[in-house]
Amino acid sequence: xxxxxxxxxxxxxxxxxxxxxxxxxxxxxxxxxxxxxxxxxxxxxxxxxxxxxxxxxxxxxxxxxxxxxxxxxxxxxxxxxxxxxxxxxxxxxxxxxxxxxxxxxxxxxxxxxxxxxxxxxxxxxxxxxxxxxxxxxxxxxxxxxxxxxxxxxxxxxxxxxxxxxxxxxxxxxxxxxxxxxxxxxxxxxxxxxxxxxxxxxxxxxxxxxxxxxxxxxxxxxxxxxxxxxxxxxxxxxxxxxxxxxxxx
Amino acid sequence: xxxxxxxxxxxxxxxxxxxxxxxxxxxxxxxxxxxxxxxxxxxxxxxxxxxxxxxxxxxxxxxxxxxxxxxxxxxxxxxxxxxxxxxxxxxxxxxxxxxxxxxxxxxxxxxxxxxxxxxxxxxxxxxxxxxxxxxxxxxxxxxxxxxxxxxxxxxxxxxxxxxxxxxxxxxxxxxxxxxxxxxxxxxxxxxxxxxxxxxxxxxxxxxxxxxxxxxxxxxxxxxxxxxxxxxxxxxxxxxxxxxxxxxxxxxxxxxxxxxxxxxxxxxxxxxxxxxxxxxxxxxxxxxxxxxxxxxxxxxxxxxxxxxxxxxxxxxxxxxxxxxxxxxxxxxxxxxxxxxxxxxxxxxxxxxxxx
Numbered sequence: 335x336x337x338x339x340x341x342x343x344x345x346x347x348x349x350x351x352x353x354x355x356x357x358x359x360x361x362x363x364x365x366x367x368x369x370x371x372x373x374x375x376x377x378x379x380x381x382x383x384x385x386x387x388x389x390x391x392x393x394x395x396x397x398x399x400x401x402x403x404x405x406x407x408x409x410x411x412x413x414x415x416x417x418x419x420x421x422x423x424x425x426x427x428x429x430x431x432x433x434x435x436x437x438x439x440x441x442x443x444x445x446x447x448x449x450x451x452x453x454x455x456x457x458x459x460x461x462x463x464x465x466x467x468x469x470x471x472x473x474x475x476x477x478x479x480x481x482x483x484x485x486x487x488x489x490x491x492x493x494x495x496x497x498x499x500x501x502x503x504x505x506x507x508x509x510x511x512x513x514x515x516x517x518x519x520x521x522x523x524x525x526x527x528x529x530x531x532x533x534x535x536x537x538x539x540x541x542x543x544x545x546x547x548x549x550x551x552x553x554x555x556x557x558x559x560x561x562x563x564x565x566x567x568x569x570x571x572x573x574x575x576x577x578x579x580x581x582x
Numbered sequence: 583x584x585x586x587x588x589x590x591x592x593x594x595x596x597x598x599x600x601x602x603x604x605x606x607x608x609x610x611x612x613x614x615x616x617x618x619x620x621x622x623x624x625x626x627x628x629x630x631x632x633x634x635x636x637x638x639x640x641x642x643x644x645x646x647x648x649x650x651x652x653x654x655x656x657x658x659x660x661x662x663x664x665x666x667x668x669x670x671x672x673x674x675x676x677x678x679x680x681x682x683x684x685x686x687x688x689x690x691x692x693x694x695x696x697x698x699x700x701x702x703x704x705x706x707x708x709x710x711x712x713x714x715x716x717x718x719x720x721x722x723x724x725x726x727x728x729x730x731x732x733x734x735x736x737x738x739x740x741x742x743x744x745x746x747x748x749x750x751x752x753x754x755x756x757x758x759x760x761x762x763x764x765x766x767x768x769x770x771x772x773x774x775x776x777x778x779x780x781x782x783x784x785x786x787x788x789x790x791x792x793x794x795x796x797x798x799x800x801x802x803x804x805x806x807x808x809x810x811x812x813x814x815x816x817x818x819x820x821x822x823x824x825x826x827x828x829x830x831x832x833x834x835x836x837x838x839x840x841x842x843x844x845x846x847x848x849x850x851x852x853x854x855x856x857x858x859x860x861x862x863x864x865x866x867x868x869x870x871x872x873x874x875x876x877x878x879x880x881x882x883x884x885x886x887x888x889x890x891x892x893x894x895x896x897x898x899x900x901x902x903x904x905x906x907x908x909x910x911x912x913x914x915x916x917x918x919x920x921x922x923x924x925x926x927x928x929x930x931x932x933x934x935x936x
Contacts, residue, residue, distance in 0.1 A: 416632075416653065
């Protein structure tokens with residue numbers, strides 16, 4: 335019998351701790367598939383963040399280091415400067431990357447640090463139980479915006495990909511979503527291209543993945559996918575925001 | 583014999599780090615230690631190393647965390663306000679059992695304080711910095727030559743015990759020029775770094791560098807194991823210099839620059855007939871308790887002299903456990919205790935005693 339589907343080799347054979355319907359699992363798998371397809375598991379070193387994906391160090395078969403909240407790009411910088419021939423990536427949520435770690439993220443991009451960042455944007459703090467994130471949408475109800483996010487007092491959501499695309503050091507920035515099969519396939523292509531950008535020594539690469547958090551959004555997994563499509567994608571347009579990879 | 587050269591404390595430290603095999607320096611400018619960064623910026627590219635000026639002290643320390651996890655000898659340096667920012671990463675580095683060296687060229691605090699020499703970060707270095715149950719080895723050189731020896735040993739100690747090691751100086755020591763030899767002395771035998779994230783090369787199970795342990799029993803066991811290592815360090819690594827203690831009736835104790843000033847005061851006090859000696863801790867953690875216990879029954883009083891409002895004096899009191907009165911004299915805010923002031927303080931103690 336022909337096997338048509340299996341666990342990627344770079345994904346550990348363990349139960350993930352994520353809530354039912356959470357899309358972290360999909361993105362973990364996409365990263366593992368890319369590590370397999372590029373044949374780079376053995377030279378990859380990942381950095382896990384603080385947030386829902388804090389245990390990510392247990393989920394990929396490559397070497398892993400766990401960082402303090404927001405500091406993954408700085409930790410990755412330290413690793414990459416020691417092992418410039420290895421493939422160094424971080425996997426970070428929106429609170430980690432776009433709030434407490436904004437400086438580390440922006441400066442890694444400005445330095446053109448030759449690392450890859452997988453950025454999960456689900457518009458909420460998941461692990462701590464559903465507080466307002468820098469990416470929460472106007473009007474979005476969370477534990478710390480119980481009357482809906484009011485931009486007058488709580489500010490506006492940040493479009494990190496567009497912001498980072500302005501930096502000269504960024505080589506490849508794309509925003510994708512994992513709400514449907516077509517978009518999941520696109521997400522994988524983007525992740526693969528981001529890792530390839532690093533392998534080619536082109537500089538900083540980041541893929542922003544619009545994701546769901548059914549538990550803290552208070553929705554079923556299906557409703558959450560619809561909410562992502564109807565609310566997040568209009569605010570956070572999908573597509574390539576920066577691509578210097580074809581430049582010589 | 584190595585050639586004698588005239589060199590500044592901060593630059594001696596940087597060169598000693600390079601000679602010790604450090605090829606990764608991450609820093610951020612702050613007075614009065616910026617010469618270390620400037621020296622590294624000039625030298626590292628020449629020796630195939632990395633100098634990186636980070637966006638913040640926070641980032642610099644977390645880059646050290648990454649580089650240390652990746653198996654490199656990594657260094658960062660700063661001065662007091664910057665060390666407060668590095669405290670986060672130091673806690674993680676200790677919690678992940680990683681080696682690194684961090685330099686604090688102490689300036690006066692609190693807050694922005696001043697840029698003049700101080701020793702007011704003793705608590706922070708030996709009891710505080712980041713969150714959680716952990717320690718750093720803290721080395722306190724008092725001359726430029728000693729900076730070179732202790733820098734080399736700091737990297738060895740860090741690798742041997744897999745923990746952060748701090749070199750604590752002050753603005754005076756960092757800026758002072760002295761003739762030195764770049765002779766690192768005897769080096770230690772060190773274990774392989776088989777725990778480092780170097781890429782599995784598909785030949786071994788993945789290495790994970792992590793301080794998160796969700797099961798309370800497991801976390802407690804991990805912390806207790808670390809403290810057993812600390813006990814071993816206390817037993818074997820505590821160091822102090824004794825100066826004119828053989829016949830001493832009184833003890834002055836001071837570390838770093840202050841100890842050198844105290845030596846001048848001791849020579850003068852002896853001319854006046856007061857038999858005083860010095861205990862100079864070289865390791866602030868582990869604190870060299872034995873050096874004090876040895877004289878607790880022999881001297882009639884101890885005077886701790888510091889460039890602070892009195893921080894090390896607490897450890898001196900704990901070491902002698904009320905067997906002998908412990909007095910304190912300090913200057914702070916960037917002021918330096920003069921020999922005359924120390925002499926006066928000691929004379930008052932000796933006079934009151936007689």
